[in-house]
Amino acid sequence: MPTAPDLFDQWAAAPQASPAVDAQPAPEPPPEPAPEAVPATPQPLRRALQELLKMGLLEQASKPQLFRHIAIDTARVNALLEPLDLQVRVDDLRGLAYVTVAPGWQAGEAEDDDEWTHPLVRRQRLTLEQSLLLAILRREFLQREQEGGIGRPVQIAVDSLLPQLEIYLGSTGSDMQERKRLSALLEHLRGHGVVSDVDAQERITIRPMIAHLANPENLQALLTQLRALSADSTGNAT
Numbered sequence: 046m047p048t049a050p051d052l053f054d055q056w057a058a059a060p061q062a063s064p065a066v067d068a069q070p071a072p073e074p075p076p077e078p079a080p081e082a083v084p085a086t087p088q089p090l091r092r093a094l095q096e097l098l099k100m101g102l103l104e105q106a107s108k109p110q111l112f113r114h115i116a117i118d119t120a121r122v123n124a125l126l127e128p129l130d131l132q133v134r135v136d137d138l139r140g141l142a143y144v145t146v147a148p149g150w151q152a153g154e155a156e157d158d159d160e161w162t163h164p165l166v167r168r169q170r171l172t173l174e175q176s177l178l179l180a181i182l183r184r185e186f187l188q189r190e191q192e193g194g195i196g197r198p199v200q201i202a203v204d205s206l207l208p209q210l211e212i213y214l215g216s217t218g219s220d221m222q223e224r225k226r227l228s229a230l231l232e233h234l235r236g237h238g239v240v241s242d243v244d245a246q247e248r249i250t251i252r253p254m255i256a257h258l259a260n261p262e263n264l265q266a267l268l269t270q271l272r273a274l275s276a277d278s279t280g281n282a283t
Contacts, residue, residue, distance in 0.1 A: 098144065180268050211223070240252060
């Protein structure tokens with residue numbers, strides 16, 4: 046007659062768990078890799094970029110250190126400006142850096158009524174007289190560069206502009222009125238970074254931005270048209 050298994054036999058037959066294994070905690074998942082750190086923009090370049098966006102341009106003659114940071118790190122500056130659809134252009138010969146709308150920006154995507162206007166760039170129109178003076182100044186600037194070399198300051202006496210305006214606009218008969226008109230036009234263009242203040246010798250400095258500000262073909266066409274209109278009006282008056 047079979048005998049009942051002894052209690053010790055039952056313990057021996059039961060599967061035995063390893064206390065050492067059961068006591069180990071569950072393995073933790075490996076830590077996620079830390080996000081790759083993006084190098085911060087150096088402080089000198091930050092200041093240069095801030096000044097560039099504030100004024101729209103930087104001239105080496107007035108702020109050489111800031112201009113140098115933009116000039117030597119142009120690719121990085123353009124990468125920072127890329128989300129804004131802006132870019133910087135550097136004219137090394139004239140010592141000028143200026144902001145412009147990026148070529149890839151689509152004007153048709155603008156949400157306001159003016160389809161041309163960039164969201165961060167305000168378009169300012171010039172009057173006929175302002176455009177005329179801009180064309181005269183640009184022509185003077187380029188002629189002086191051809192004579193003295195690119196990169197040299199271009200200064201011109203204010204009085205020398207009066208007869209050039211008179212060719213196209215005619216004479217008012219009052220020297221004071223003509224001088225006042227010219228002063229108002231120069232003051233307006235000064236806000237566009239084209240000319241300096243009138244100095245103690247009654248001269249202005251034509252700033253290098255004028256070489257990039259307007260389409261030369263359009264300006265020359267304006268001068269030609271105004272010259273023709275002036276000739277017609279003179280012929281009719283005689």
